[in-house]
Amino acid sequence: MRKIASIALLISASLVAQTSAPSSKPTAGDAEKFVAAAEAELNDLALKAQRADWVQENFITDDTEQIASDANDALTEAGTRLAKEAVRFDGLKLPEVTARKLTLIKLALDIPAPNDPKERQELTRIVVGMDSAYGKGKYCPDGEKTADGQPKCYTLNDAEKVMRESRDPAELQKAWVGWHSISPAYRNDYVRFVELGNKGARDQGYKDLGALWRSKYDMTPDQFAAEEERLWQQVKPLYDSLFTYVRTRLQQKYGKQLVPDDGPIPADLLGNMWAQDWTHIYSLVAPANDNRGYDLTRILEARHTDAKQMVRYGENFYKSLGMEALPPTFWERSLFTKPRDRDVVCHASAWDIDGKKDVRIKMCIEPTGEDFGVIHHELGHDYYDMAYRNQPPLFQNGANDGFHEAIGDTVAKSITPDYLKTLGLIEKVPDESSDIGLLLEQALDKVAFLPFGYMVDQWRWKVFSGEIKPTEYNKGWWDLRLKYQGLVPPVARSEKDFDAGAKYHVASNTPYARYFIADILQFQFHRGLCRIAGYKGPLHRCSIYNNKEAGAAFQKMLAMGASRPWPEALKALTGEDKMDATAILDYFAPLKQWLDQQNQGLKIGWAQ
Numbered sequence: 001m002r003k004i005a006s007i008a009l010l011i012s013a014s015l016v017a018q019t020s021a022p023s024s025k026p027t028a029g030d031a032e033k034f035v036a037a038a039e040a041e042l043n044d045l046a047l048k049a050q051r052a053d054w055v056q057e058n059f060i061t062d063d064t065e066q067i068a069s070d071a072n073d074a075l076t077e078a079g080t081r082l083a084k085e086a087v088r089f090d091g092l093k094l095p096e097v098t099a100r101k102l103t104l105i106k107l108a109l110d111i112p113a114p115n116d117p118k119e120r121q122e123l124t125r126i127v128v129g130m131d132s133a134y135g136k137g138k139y140c141p142d143g144e145k146t147a148d149g150q151p152k153c154y155t156l157n158d159a160e161k162v163m164r165e166s167r168d169p170a171e172l173q174k175a176w177v178g179w180h181s182i183s184p185a186y187r188n189d190y191v192r193f194v195e196l197g198n199k200g201a202r203d204q205g206y207k208d209l210g211a212l213w214r215s216k217y218d219m220t221p222d223q224f225a226a227e228e229e230r231l232w233q234q235v236k237p238l239y240d241s242l243f244t245y246v247r248t249r250l251q252q253k254y255g256k257q258l259v260p261d262d263g264p265i266p267a268d269l270l271g272n273m274w275a276q277d278w279t280h281i282y283s284l285v286a287p288a289n290d291n292r293g294y295d296l297t298r299i300l301e302a303r304h305t306d307a308k309q310m311v312r313y314g315e316n317f318y319k320s321l322g323m324e325a326l327p328p329t330f331w332e333r334s335l336f337t338k339p340r341d342r343d344v345v346c347h348a349s350a351w352d353i354d355g356k357k358d359v360r361i362k363m364c365i366e367p368t369g370e371d372f373g374v375i376h377h378e379l380g381h382d383y384y385d386m387a388y389r390n391q392p393p394l395f396q397n398g399a400n401d402g403f404h405e406a407i408g409d410t411v412a413k414s415i416t417p418d419y420l421k422t423l424g425l426i427e428k429v430p431d432e433s434s435d436i437g438l439l440l441e442q443a444l445d446k447v448a449f450l451p452f453g454y455m456v457d458q459w460r461w462k463v464f465s466g467e468i469k470p471t472e473y474n475k476g477w478w479d480l481r482l483k484y485q486g487l488v489p490p491v492a493r494s495e496k497d498f499d500a501g502a503k504y505h506v507a508s509n510t511p512y513a514r515y516f517i518a519d520i521l522q523f524q525f526h527r528g529l530c531r532i533a534g535y536k537g538p539l540h541r542c543s544i545y546n547n548k549e550a551g552a553a554f555q556k557m558l559a560m561g562a563s564r565p566w567p568e569a570l571k572a573l574t575g576e577d578k579m580d581a582t583a584i585l586d587y588f589a590p591l592k593q594w595l596d597q598q599n600q601g602l603k604i605g606w607a608q
């Protein structure tokens with residue numbers, strides 16, 4: 001995850017109504033002046049908001065929350081105002097850089113407010129209200145009491161722990177149903193949010209809010225939708241194989257009544273509240289004599305590796321590619337361990353405070369293999385930030401929003417057994433028989449996620465366009481869950497429910513397509529880097545550790561930031577100017593072959 005003071009997320013209630021365009025026709029010179037002033041203003045406000053957010057997440061108190069909220073309000077107010085003003089220069093012939101900056105200013109908002117101040121305030125209230133209802137969500141099952149006789153209540157954290165760890169279908173169902181009882185409270189708000197959000201998008205000249213979201217990719221909204229569908233069709237056979245294999249193993253565990261032949265899988269059996277990441281059921285689906293060759297968590301624990309040392313491993317990887325050391329302030333200002341004396345937001349995040357050298361991470365690091373990977377992910381954000389720091393502020397961003405999430409995950413693919421042996425963390429590289437277990441574990445994360453990453457915004461785009469009507473929100477959600485993921489709800493649902501709203505990114509109105517394309521891109525980047533490194537073997541065994549040529553190509557792409565359309569950045573690294581899912585297929589090819597053997601004689605996929 002990446003923390004940047006977002007001019008996108010919230011709409012300030014304190015917005016000043018914008019006057020309409022001045023009567024005289026603006027010139028190219030006016031546009032240049034406007035862009036320079038806007039860039040400086042946004043940069044200044046972003047810096048203030050970053051500092052306020054950092055303090056708030058490191059010292060959670062009522063006061064720091066208020067300070068952070070004020071700083072973000074100021075930034076959002078400016079973002080909204082400038083996005084609307086930028087429309088004035090539509091149709092002018094402008095230098096390329098100015099035109100691109102104007103587009104970025106216009107597209108910076110995820111939820112532009114309608115022109116009417118009353119509606120703008122209503123939209124703000126709804127957006128903030130849904131986000132906080134989700135954040136505070138608790139359910140208290142009938143009849144359960146605490147030791148002192150109070151009703152016993154559960155948070156999302158509690159429910160997620162059950163989803164990860166329990167193998168009792170009744171318990172899983174209870175946790176799933178419990179968490180999904182939070183969102184109906186804001187179903188009506190969501191209906192109104194869609195009306196107002198669409199109105200704001202239309203006031204800016206977009207067909208609806210979905211069209212605005214799809215406009216952020218240097219192509220038309222329809223072209224982007226077609227690109228996503230093309231990628232999905234590329235990966236669907238791989239997902240179908242994984243799905244079919246996992247269904248067989250779940251049937252062995254839970255029986256045919258719960259998991260019938262050829263049918264969809266109940267959504268509460270996959271180890272995650274949204275069934276978007278299946279790694280926590282690895283032990284249920286592991287190959288017969290599971291031998292992944294090593295257990296990184298045990299090794300790190302046995303060596304008493306501390307949090308800083310874990311981060312040093314990550315930094316060392318990036319340095320081995322020829323990238324710079326992390327600055328001294330990174331080590332002084334980052335948070336690596338959970339403080340004992342105060343509340344902090346522990347969810348791992350990377351920060352670029354000033355657009356210069358002040359990068360940080362904030363994480364409560366444990367000595368686990370999982371956190372080892374997360375550190376490489378977060379440092380990917382920081383190294384991207386440092387690489388483009390010489391770009392003007394508006395270009396200090398990922399080439400598109402999927403790129404930023406993909407960088408660190410690309411590097412994490414090079415944490416291979418070979419690499420761990422180079423570090424001295426394991427003594428010998430396990431032979432190829434352990435590859436299937438290692439690949440299956442990764443597929444439960446990266447392949448299982450694909451249909452979910454795709455369907456969340458399929459649903460929202462249809463909701464924004466009116467194709468899915470408010471009276472069919474829940475039916476529409478489950479139609480797509482079945483079509484793409486092959487899942488059914490664990491209990492009967494109705495239009496009283498609002499299951500889409502039980503996902504954070506829906507409740508908080510964060511666009512989701514970025515996660516789908518990041519999942520595709522990270523394999524494409526990895527393949528491109530391995531090619532540059534001259535690597536010839538199977539893609540999943542490639543590590544670019546210590547390879548300066550690969551590092552230089554990587555750095556070149558990162559340094560472009562958002563200065564050019566993303567296909568050019570992609571081409572700089574991979575030689576390809578289209579997103580291409582054959583890389584993820586290459587990576588998992590040995591697993592696909594193995595899955596297809598396991599699935600022999602079975603019907604692949606599920607009855608719709």
Ligand SMILES: [Zn+2]
Nearest residue numbers: 001002377405
């Ligand atoms: Zn991230």
